[in-house]
Amino acid sequence: MVTEMIENNSVQAEYARLAPTYDHRWAFYIDATIQATLQRLDLRSNATVLDLGCGTGVLLQQLVNQYPTVTLIGLDTSAAMLEAARKKLPPSVDLQLSSVEQLPFPAHQFDCIISTSAFHYFRNPSQAIREMARVLKLNGRLLLTDWCRDYWTMAGLDLWLKLTDRAHFKTYSFRELKDLLDREGLQSLSIEQYRINWFWGLMTAQAVKVAESNRE
Numbered sequence: 001m002v003t004e005m006i007e008n009n010s011v012q013a014e015y016a017r018l019a020p021t022y023d024h025r026w027a028f029y030i031d032a033t034i035q036a037t038l039q040r041l042d043l044r045s046n047a048t049v050l051d052l053g054c055g056t057g058v059l060l061q062q063l064v065n066q067y068p069t070v071t072l073i074g075l076d077t078s079a080a081m082l083e084a085a086r087k088k089l090p091p092s093v094d095l096q097l098s099s100v101e102q103l104p105f106p107a108h109q110f111d112c113i114i115s116t117s118a119f120h121y122f123r124n125p126s127q128a129i130r131e132m133a134r135v136l137k138l139n140g141r142l143l144l145t146d147w148c149r150d151y152w153t154m155a156g157l158d159l160w161l162k163l164t165d166r167a168h169f170k171t172y173s174f175r176e177l178k179d180l181l182d183r184e185g186l187q188s189l190s191i192e193q194y195r196i197n198w199f200w201g202l203m204t205a206q207a208v209k210v211a212e213s214n215r216e
Helices: 002-024 029-037 058-066 079-086 125-135 152-164 173-182
Strands: 048-052 071-078 096-098 110-116 136-147 187-195 202-207
Touching: 029 110, 029 202, 048 058, 048 079, 058 079, 058 202, 071 079, 071 173, 079 096, 096 202, 110 125, 110 202, 125 136, 136 152, 173 202
Parallel strands: 048 071, 048 110, 071 096, 110 136
Antiparallel strands: 136 202, 187 202
């Protein structure tokens, strides 16, 4: 428990430092990752959507523009990142500070959960996915984009960050992510692997919450 608290504080400290310059410093990566995610997204006009690990709100800003009638909620563990998000988002977007392992929402609230470039920070990925499954409606969708360790550049980055950055937890392979989703209450539909440039190798997973009796 003490170790987990120290590591969670490391994530918050890291992003308190990065928040003022985050959007500018990582502009190419953020834009390319979000566009790749949005290309795989299809929302109904009345959907309720959670952006999990919303950071400075860049994805939410795009969703406001593309889907003006959906209900949007953003959640992050960094107060500094959420403060940056509030400056660019309308008051209609509900931003909440919370752990991803204990989501502050009732069961069956969301039609869709989106998470981009955050999963490698989650200290307890199994519990995080169980919480996603809990708050999704039946047949609700998860769209998760993150680094893919099947690319050698990402495997090297994963190793380096484990040695140098306490905020980083783990980068997953295609198989590891699929197994996590299927085991923890979400049925994986597809996991696409792709590069946004020579270095960044990503994967976007799409999964659905199905009735327990329908799981394979």
